[in-house]
Amino acid sequence: MKQYFLIFCACILACSCALAQEGEVTLIKDVRIDALVKKQGTPVPPASAPQLVGYRVQLFFDSDKQLVDEARSQFNAKFPKVDTYVVFNAPNFVLKAGDFRSLLEAERVRETLLHEFPTSFVIKELINLPRIDQE
Numbered sequence: 001m002k003q004y005f006l007i008f009c010a011c012i013l014a015c016s017c018a019l020a021q022e023g024e025v026t027l028i029k030d031v032r033i034d035a036l037v038k039k040q041g042t043p044v045p046p047a048s049a050p051q052l053v054g055y056r057v058q059l060f061f062d063s064d065k066q067l068v069d070e071a072r073s074q075f076n077a078k079f080p081k082v083d084t085y086v087v088f089n090a091p092n093f094v095l096k097a098g099d100f101r102s103l104l105e106a107e108r109v110r111e112t113l114l115h116e117f118p119t120s121f122v123i124k125e126l127i128n129l130p131r132i133d134q135e
Helices: 002-018 032-041 065-078 103-112
Strands: 051-062 084-089 092-100 121-128
Touching: 051 065, 051 103, 065 084, 065 092, 092 103, 092 121, 103 121
Parallel strands: none
Antiparallel strands: 051 092, 051 121, 084 092
């Protein structure tokens, strides 16, 4: 049985060597393919800014977006350098302000706003890196 198997393997090997072909392959392609491969191969920076855990002040929420926008403009008039964010959490729009690294910073801003936004409170969430103003 071993002899038949060895003879069979030898025949297969001999046939594959005898029928092997040598040649040259010519690749015809559009020149735009190279440009597309180069473009697709370049690394893309992340779509969002780096984030870290920090604090924001939730100022206002309502189901009417116009009221939230009015509250946003009222806050921006008092604190033009503090970023504001409007997030839709069904069925309400939520106005949040600031990218504070510490609870103390967020509480200071909240204390100054208590008479205008009495229901405001500090929340802990992912924040964007605070911007650095160059004057």
